[in-house]
Amino acid sequence: MARRVTLSRRAALAAPALALLPRPGWAQGGGQGAGGYPARPVRLVVPFAPAGTTDVAARILAERLQSRMGQPFTVENRAGAGGNIGSDVVAKAEPDGYTLLMQTISSGAINYTLYGDRMPYRPEDLAEVGLLIRVPNVIFVTNSLPVRTLGELVAYARANPNRLNIGSSGAGTSLHVTGELLKMEAGISMAHVPFRGAGPMMAEVMAGRVEVAVDNLPSAIGHIRDGRLRALAVTTRERTPALPDVPTTAEAGLPGVEATGWFGIQAPARTPRPIVERLGAEIDAIVKEPATWARLADLGGMKPGLTPDGGTNPAAFTAFVRSEIARWGEVVRKSGASVE
Known part of the structure; x- marks a missing residue:
């Protein structure tokens, strides 16, 4: 039977302005040509x-x-x-x-x-x-879960089938799909818990009510660096310089779990x-x-x-x-x- 899969901080910018001058004959739309937009x-x-x-x-x-x-x-x-x-x-x-x-x-x-x-x-x-x-996406766990590597998570999930919840920012998101790919590749069972965004999902993981989750790195990295969440792996081919000590899913033996x-x-x-x-x-x-x-x-x-x-x-x-x-x-x- 096929597994059911559902796919799916801040920075400031500064630089020289790009001069874009209106050109004669540019198309009109909503009463505006690009020159006046x-x-x-x-x-x-x-x-x-x-x-x-x-x-x-x-x-x-x-x-x-x-x-x-x-x-x-x-x-x-x-x-x-x-x-x-x-x-x-x-x-x-x-x-x-x-x-x-x-x-x-x-x-x-x-x-x-x-x-x-x-x-x-x-x-x-x-x-x-x-x-x-x-x-990158990052796979992380609540601090109370007794695992420190992706391999340990897989072993724990196999020993405790359907005991763990895995959260995402919503059903059908790439984060949900990354979690499902993880389950497929590792041969483990975890219950997916969708949220209406990353904020409420991470709050539940930090509180320990959801044990495992996947998120885009930029919105999770502050919590990981502050020790409120424990990162296990990133889902890119190479490690990210932002978290150089966190291995990739391929390094952890699951190269099929790749998502950017x-x-x-x-x-x-x-x-x-x-x-x-x-x-x-x-x-x-x-x-x-x-x-x-x-x-x-x-x-x-x-x-x-x-x-x-x-x-x-x-x-x-x-x-x-x-x-x-x-x-x-x-x-x-x-x-x-x-x-x-």
Whole structure:
């Protein structure tokens, strides 16, 4: 019988401004050409609860876009359904550049196959703008659990089948899927406990009511460094300099448990191309700011790396998203993944 699998802090940015002047003949949308954009505040929808990596990344980006573009970029959290609720809000918004989405691997790739016909939007309903950051996932446990390595966790779970809970920031997220991959690869049973975001999930792990969890590294790293959570492994091919003493899942004997989260900006599909390109150029400039990456790297962040110079642009992000949809779709199909 196939196992059921459900996939799915802070930093400041600073750098020279990028001069983008209006050009004659640029397309119009919502009464605005890109040359006059933005002329009013922009809403940045985060499809997960506050305090998680999606929210942290969005607020970092919003701060820098506001500074560079001269209008407020306001973060709005619309959590639920593994990111689908907030993503659908943007997919159905006016395509004028004033409603943007902080998209993730979950609602931007995994969920299309996972939810199937229940998905309220499709890939063609959203336009890719730029990839902001990639991050490792980290597997960690409550301090009261008597394990200090991933191998010890596997042994403990085998000796105590179905005794452990494993938390994630929501059913259908990449964090849920990473936990399910762990169970599949290790041949262990743990009950998945989904939360409406990383903040409430980590609170339960620190309190000992959930013993094991998976999260994106940036939102968990502060608790790990302060000793409130015990990290067992990161899910990337190489160790992260942010936690150099924490081994990879491959080093722990589980190379199949590999997953890298990502966070980028999408807009409604019919947003005028000049606005998409303008925003994409701003994001590319932001991810190349040295001060940004000194701090994001300390949190475990990795650069987009979509263009030869390590940056991002709308076309490269589009190709990346399509490849992620195909990759995770195959994982969902092979694993028998589903959501209730």
